[in-house]
Amino acid sequence: MVSVRDLVKAYESLDKADLRVLRIVELGHRRHEYVPVELVLAYSHMPKTAVSRSLAKLNWLGMLVRRVGPYMGYKMTFLGYDCLAIHTLRKRGTIEYISSAPIGVGKESVVYMGGSADGERYVLKFHRVGLTSFRNVRKLRTWLGDRRHVTQLYESRLSAQMEYKALALLNGRVNVPRPIDVNRHVVVMDHIEGLELYRLRSVEEPRRVLEAVVDNAVRAYHMGVVHGDLSEYNVLVDVEGDVWLIDWPQWVPTAHGSAQALFRRDVERIASFFAKRFGTSMDLDKVHAVSGTATSMDVDAVVDEILKRVEDELREE
Ligand SMILES: Nc1ncnc2c1ncn2[C@@H]1O[C@H](COP(=O)(O)OP(=O)(O)OP(=O)(O)O)[C@@H](O)[C@H]1O
Ligand SMILES: [Mg+2]
Numbered sequence: 001m002v003s004v005r006d007l008v009k010a011y012e013s014l015d016k017a018d019l020r021v022l023r024i025v026e027l028g029h030r031r032h033e034y035v036p037v038e039l040v041l042a043y044s045h046m047p048k049t050a051v052s053r054s055l056a057k058l059n060w061l062g063m064l065v066r067r068v069g070p071y072m073g074y075k076m077t078f079l080g081y082d083c084l085a086i087h088t089l090r091k092r093g094t095i096e097y098i099s100s101a102p103i104g105v106g107k108e109s110v111v112y113m114g115g116s117a118d119g120e121r122y123v124l125k126f127h128r129v130g131l132t133s134f135r136n137v138r139k140l141r142t143w144l145g146d147r148r149h150v151t152q153l154y155e156s157r158l159s160a161q162m163e164y165k166a167l168a169l170l171n172g173r174v175n176v177p178r179p180i181d182v183n184r185h186v187v188v189m190d191h192i193e194g195l196e197l198y199r200l201r202s203v204e205e206p207r208r209v210l211e212a213v214v215d216n217a218v219r220a221y222h223m224g225v226v227h228g229d230l231s232e233y234n235v236l237v238d239v240e241g242d243v244w245l246i247d248w249p250q251w252v253p254t255a256h257g258s259a260q261a262l263f264r265r266d267v268e269r270i271a272s273f274f275a276k277r278f279g280t281s282m283d284l285d286k287v288h289a290v291s292g293t294a295t296s297m298d299v300d301a302v303v304d305e306i307l308k309r310v311e312d313e314l315r316e317e
Helices: 004-012 016-028 037-044 048-061 078-092 138-145 148-170 206-222 259-278 285-290 299-316
Strands: 064-068 072-076 109-115 121-127 179-183 186-190 194-196 235-238 243-245
Touching: 004 078, 016 037, 016 048, 016 072, 016 078, 037 048, 037 072, 048 064, 048 072, 078 121, 078 148, 078 179, 078 186, 121 148, 148 179, 148 186, 148 299, 206 243, 206 259, 206 285, 259 285
Parallel strands: none
Antiparallel strands: 064 072, 109 121, 121 186, 179 186, 194 235, 235 243
């Protein structure tokens, strides 16, 4: 079995035929939980021996899982999906390389460094299941309904699209990493040279930093966006002392029923971290008053746009 650390090695070991077989399995998942070998054969336009060879190799690499039941079929794993996304992002010219090991493994993502041909440094965030991200967006759940058999991959894909959308909405107005590209379950964004807030033992002006975080949360609110999982783990502080809000897949529009409560929780969590760690306090009443203001964002339109993007991507394949 190949561990996640070997993603790049695994990707580099794939030849054209393997990638083609992977893509066919991906397509086959629209109808089958386990894609029948016969179907892969029919669509590949490759000799049977070549298809069998690729399927065996992909299975051995841990990119496909085989099932020998009523018929022999294959199911894509995250590793396989990762490779398809890397391949597309490379073909598009978004990235030229990706780090050999992840720079972070979170609960719902694996994060790699990457870079473009012209020397830009990026972060590639590979989403892993995002059910919690759209707990409250019924439309998304309905859409997932008839795709239950590949739930994890689709949910991760939606999760990535959600995060990308938030970054695109906020970029330039709130300190978030600049979104570069998104494909399948992977978001590419600028790499922020900084440390997570929770790692900092001392800060020169803690009050200024606290106010900057809250100010960014308020600005996002005015853009119609509530983070929903703001904490000392999702704020980066760079060498200049500027703060960056990361990790947006679970954002909710301010028009959403839980938005107010989530906004309060976000701000209070940050404030209590500063109180505990640095003894800094801040009057939050003003902030909470701000959160009462209405917003004009059309939630349905945003969700429709995200669904359309996923459908378009699926059609392209
Ligand atoms: N744009 C970025 N620039 C620099 N580092 C980043 C960036 N995005 C993510 N990271 C790093 O990767 C880690 C995980 O990213 P993120 O918080 O977005 O995902 P996550 O799945 O929520 O992880 P966790 O469950 O640990 O919170 C971050 O804590 C940070 O160290
Ligand atoms: Mg995080």
